[in-house]
Amino acid sequence: MIILMLFMPLRYPAxxxxxxxxxxxxxxxxxxxxMVENVTNxxxxxxxLYYDPDKVNIERIETGDxxxxxxxxxxxxxxxxxxxxxxxxxxxxxxxDVQTIGGTGTLxxxxxxxxxxxxxxxxILDYRTADSSGSHEFSVVPTLVSGDIEFIPYRxxxxxxx
Amino acid sequence: MxxxxxxxxxxxxxxxxxxxxxxxxxxxxxxxxxxDTVKKGMEFEVDIRADNMDNLxxxxxxxxxxxxxxxxxxxxxxxxxxxxxDKYWEYHRWDNNSGxxxxxxxxxxxxxxxxxxxxxxxxxxxxxxTAAQLKITENIRYxxxxxxxxxxxxxxxxxxxxYQVTIHNDNIPPEIDNIEVINNSTIRIEFNEPLDExxxxxxxxxxxxxxxxxxxxxLDESKKNITLQTGPQxxxxxxxxxxxxxxxxxxxxxxxxxxxxxxxKLWLEAVDPIYNRNTGxxxxxxxxxxxxxxxxxYIKYDDDYLKYExxxxxxxxxxxxxxxxxxxxxxxxPLYMYFYFMxxxxxxxxxxxxxxxxxxxxxxxxxxxxTMLEFMTDYRPPVADxxxxxxxxxxxxxxxxxxxxxxxxxxxxGFIKMVGQNDFYNVQAYLLGDDMKKLTLNVxxxxxxxNYLIPGTYTVxxxxxxxxxxxxxxxVEGDTVEELHMIAGDLNDNLKIDITDIAIICKKFSTKxxxxxxxxxxxxxxxxxxxxxxxxxxxxxxxxxxxxxG
Numbered sequence: 207m208i209i210l211m212l213f214m215p216l217r218y219p220a221x222x223x224x225x226x227x228x229x230x231x232x233x234x235x236x237x238x239x240x241m242v243e244n245v246t247n248x249x250x251x252x253x254x255l256y257y258d259p260d261k262v263n264i265e266r267i268e269t270g271d272x273x274x275x276x277x278x279x280x281x282x283x284x285x286x287x288x289x290x291x292x293x294x295x296x297x298x299x300x301x302x303d304v305q306t307i308g309g310t311g312t313l314x315x316x317x318x319x320x321x322x323x324x325x326x327x328x329x330i331l332d333y334r335t336a337d338s339s340g341s342h343e344f345s346v347v348p349t350l351v352s353g354d355i356e357f358i359p360y361r362x363x364x365x366x367x368x
Numbered sequence: 369m370x371x372x373x374x375x376x377x378x379x380x381x382x383x384x385x386x387x388x389x390x391x392x393x394x395x396x397x398x399x400x401x402x403x404d405t406v407k408k409g410m411e412f413e414v415d416i417r418a419d420n421m422d423n424l425x426x427x428x429x430x431x432x433x434x435x436x437x438x439x440x441x442x443x444x445x446x447x448x449x450x451x452x453x454d455k456y457w458e459y460h461r462w463d464n465n466s467g468x469x470x471x472x473x474x475x476x477x478x479x480x481x482x483x484x485x486x487x488x489x490x491x492x493x494x495x496x497x498t499a500a501q502l503k504i505t506e507n508i509r510y511x512x513x514x515x516x517x518x519x520x521x522x523x524x525x526x527x528x529x530x531y532q533v534t535i536h537n538d539n540i541p542p543e544i545d546n547i548e549v550i551n552n553s554t555i556r557i558e559f560n561e562p563l564d565e566x567x568x569x570x571x572x573x574x575x576x577x578x579x580x581x582x583x584x585x586x587l588d589e590s591k592k593n594i595t596l597q598t599g600p601q602x603x604x605x606x607x608x609x610x611x612x613x614x615x616x617x618x619x620x621x622x623x624x625x626x627x628x629x630x631x632x633k634l635w636l637e638a639v640d641p642i643y644n645r646n647t648g649x650x651x652x653x654x655x656x657x658x659x660x661x662x663x664x665x666y667i668k669y670d671d672d673y674l675k676y677e678x679x680x681x682x683x684x685x686x687x688x689x690x691x692x693x694x695x696x697x698x699x700x701x702p703l704y705m706y707f708y709f710m711x712x713x714x715x716x717x718x719x720x721x722x723x724x725x726x727x728x729x730x731x732x733x734x735x736x737x738x739t740m741l742e743f744m745t746d747y748r749p750p751v752a753d754x755x756x757x758x759x760x761x762x763x764x765x766x767x768x769x770x771x772x773x774x775x776x777x778x779x780x781x782g783f784i785k786m787v788g789q790n791d792f793y794n795v796q797a798y799l800l801g802d803d804m805k806k807l808t809l810n811v812x813x814x815x816x817x818x819n820y821l822i823p824g825t826y827t828v829x830x831x832x833x834x835x836x837x838x839x840x841x842x843x844v845e846g847d848t849v850e851e852l853h854m855i856a857g858d859l860n861d862n863l864k865i866d867i868t869d870i871a872i873i874c875k876k877f878s879t880k881x882x883x884x885x886x887x888x889x890x891x892x893x894x895x896x897x898x899x900x901x902x903x904x905x906x907x908x909x910x911x912x913x914x915x916x917x918g
Contacts, residue, residue: 250874252867254911281900283870283907295911297867299874301903303885351871355860 226360228313228348230330238316238328240348242272248307248358250299250351252284253314256342259292261326263319267296270312278304293338299351306353313348330362395420395526397429397488397516399504399533406502407539407618411441411494414504414533416471418448419485422526426474427488427518429530430507435467437497437537438504447473448486455480460489468507474519481521498539506530541622542614551766552633552655553583555596557609557626562591564615575610580630591617602721603632603657604754604763631764632657634665634750636741638770639728643777644736645820647677650770652726658754660718660763663711663726665743665750673739673774674731676707681727687714688727706744717755733774742769777820780848782828784814786835787856787905788893795854800827800839829916830854834889836865836914856892857906863914865906873898873906 226245232238240253251273255264264287273280284297296314300306320326326343333349334357350358400415416429433440440462447456458473469491475481495502506515516528538561546558565587567573574582574596581599588595601607608627615621633655642648654663669676676692692707711726731741743750752763784795792814797807799818807816807828818826821844831837836858842850857865859872873890880886881896890898892905 250867250871252870252910281874281903283874283903284910286910297870297907297910299867299870301874301877303875349867351867353875355868355872355875357868 226350226358228330228350228360228362230328230346230362230364232328232365236320237318238346239270240313240316240346241310242313242348242350242360243310245272245310245350245358245360246306246308247352247354248272248350249353249355250297251313252295252297252349252351253316254296254336254338254347254349255294255316256331256336256338256345256347257292257294257318258326258341258343259289259321261321261324262292262344263289263321264294265317265319267294267317268315269298270314272307272309272311272313273298273300275311276300276307278302278307291338292342316346328364330364333357395422395424395518395528397506397528397530399431399531401504401533401535403535405536405538405618406495407537407620408495408498410618411492412535413490413492415490416488417485418482418488418528421482421484421486421518423520423522424482424518425521425523426472427528428472428514428516429470429488430510430515431469431491431504431530432507432509433467433469433493433504434497434499434502435464437495437499437502438467438493439464439496440469440491441494442492443469443471443489444492445471445473445489446487447489448482448484462491468509470507475521478521495537497537499537502535502537503532504535505532538616538618539620541620542616542624543622544611544624544626547609547626547628549601549628549631549764550595551764552601552603552631553598553766555598555609555628557594557596557611559592559594559614562617563587563594564617564619565591567613567615567621568594573612573614575612576607577610578605578607580607600633600655601630603630603655603752603765604660604756604761605630605658606756629756629761629763631766632660632752634663634726634743634765634767636667636743636768636770638772641775641822642731642733642772643775643820643822644733645777646822647730647732648772648774650729650731650741650772652729653723654720654726655723656721657752657763658717658719659756660752660754661713661760662753663750664709664748664752665767666706666708666748667729668706668740668742668744669731670739671734673733673735673737674741674772675734677730677732679709679727679729681711685714685718686727687712708748731772736774736776738771738773740769741772743767775822777822778844778847780818780821780826780842780844780850782816782818782840782842783849783851784809784816784830785851785853786814786832786892788901790814791894795830795832798829800829804829828852834859834892836909836912837861837863837916839915855909855912857909857912858914859889859906863916865909865912867910869906870903870910873903877903 227243229241269282279301281301282298284295287294328344331345331347333347336347352358396419398417400417402413406412443460445458455477456475460471462469508515516530518526542559542561545560548556550556568587569585582596584597586595611624613621635653637651637653639649689710750765750767752765754761754763792811797816799805809816823845826842828840836855840852857869859869876890876898879898890902892902
């Protein structure tokens with residue numbers, strides 16, 4: 207069964223509908239991959255996670271092949287999991303005035319475990335409005351930055367396979 | 369035996385009545401009333417006392433009183449306290465129609481006579497008239513030299529002086545001589561004679577209208593003056609005092625009515641705690657008042673502690689004249705400064721029915737300590753003028769001074785801290801408040817100073833290119849030194865450190881000073897190279913959002 211949740215598209219202009227798509231894949235219902243499809247001019251990216259530590263335990267976050275496979279130098283600059291507050295932060299960036307990234311690939315891999323066996327409601331939130339306050343079961347906030355140091359708008363999808 | 373005694377008495381009586389008297393001896397007879405003052409209808413007693421008797425064996429006294437004013441009710445003989453079975457005999461009579469009293473006694477036998485002083489008896493009178501003075505004297509109408517004579521145990525006669533007595537007959541009820549308004553809650557009532565304590569101290573006997581509570585009453589030692597504590601009076605309001613059933617000492621009763629005008633109240637009151645070198649405000653407050661037309665007062669202050677800065681008042685209602693000067697005038701070393709404040713209501717007389725603010729003075733404290741802000745009294749005390757029935761009147765003013773406690777103010781030094789560098793030239797510092805006040809920085813030390821701070825929480829805003837603009841709250845409860853740590857990494861000035869800041873600095877990775885694209889802001893450690901150290905400084909602060917709002 208596939209549950210498809212759409213949050214972002216209505217907020218973008220029509221001409222941006224053809225931009226990149228951020229897709230959250232949870233193929234086994236547990237560990238997740240954050241895919242970025244059809245991106246161009248990607249220079250840096252961050253992923254912030256807001257979650258309920260009583261329901262979810264984030265074990266680690268790994269940089270995906272979108273950066274690891276890049277020929278340009280890159281660096282994972284932030285990789286911090288704060289289980290007490292239920293916040294995890296990840297940031298990766300190319301280094302120097304180098305060729306940016308284009309195409310499709312995995313931005314990050316998120317390894318987590320359920321604490322109470324009940325699957326949390328997973329959402330992708332808008333990077334422009336999301337914050338750590340409020341109630342989050344499991345919210346993912348991706349941010350893409352271009353080589354021109356501008357935010358790259360995207361559409362998002364959450365895909366969970368059971 | 370009794371027959372012998374009677375014969376002896378008659379012999380002695382005849383000897384006394386028909387013999388010539390000897391010269392006056394030292395002995396005397398005094399009439400001692402048991403009260404000083406009486407009134408009509410009242411009964412009172414007068415003791416007959418014999419003093420300095422020498423072997424007194426027999427005595428006769430003839431007294432006289434005004435038959436239109438007094439009548440005798442009773443006589444009680446005592447004869448020096450002798451017992452009834454002692455050997456003496458007495459006879460007395462009175463005639464209220466003629467106003468006379470006669471008494472005679474004699475011992476019998478040879479072994480009883482009296483020497484010294486003692487009471488012979490007590491006459492009880494009733495007052496029947498209203499003459500102011502009632503006299504009881506020796507009766508000299510018939511034989512002046514025999515009004516009071518005695519005989520000793522050897523039969524020698526003596527004539528004694530009788531000291532007459534005058535008793536005041538008071539039938540006039542007490543009246544109020546004067547009412548003095550002492551202050552806003554005290555009036556003093558002066559009566560023309562001492563008062564009965566019970567009636568004077570009965571709060572229920574006092575009524576003041578319109579509606580003014582009488583809270584307590586005090587009668588002074590003379591018993592002529594009453595002090596009433598009242599509720600707060602309305603200045604210049606006409607009050608009518610009624611005292612019911614007030615009695616004098618003898619019981620004459622009266623109900624008296626007298627008017628007075630209420631006193632107004634003035635006082636000084638610090639608005640808030642006053643701190644050294646911080647302008648503080650002191651209010652001149654006043655109680656209710658009616659038809660006040662002018663208020664004049666001088667206020668003294670010690671210029672070692674206070675510097676007068678100005679005054680605020682309702683300019684729509686008042687047109688004050690204010691002068692400042694020294695006191696004593698022209699003194700080379702003035703103890704006080706003072707200012708004279710005359711307040712003329714511009715339009716109508718002032719009518720206020722609650723406590724109100726006349727004006728508010730600003731002072732700049734010059735020193736820490738306590739100093740008195742006070743109305744001048746020796747030179748010119750506060751004066752309030754008013755109107756009553758279209759005529760000018762002076763309103764009694766009660767005023768109270770204010771002890772001003774000037775509390776210490778504090779010094780605060782802020783040291784700005786930044787990771788990796790000490791370049792403070794582009795740091796902007798502001799003290800937030802009603803206005804933003806730019807602070808002067810010591811760019812060498814990265815510090816700023818604030819002086820004369822009152823206790824409280826202060827907010828300083830720091831900003832510098834490449835750093836997150838932040839507000840820093842500093843609690844000041846004493847002299848304070850505070851370190852303010854600036855946060856590096858907000859390279860696009862969006863008040864947060866996010867992936868764009870990381871991207872911005874990463875884009876400059878490995879750029880050296882002097883090369884194209886060099887950005888001084890990003891060289892956080894000031895080593896002339898934007899390298900991983902600078903990037904890590906930004907990355908470390910990833911996710912921090914400024915607390916600056918608006």
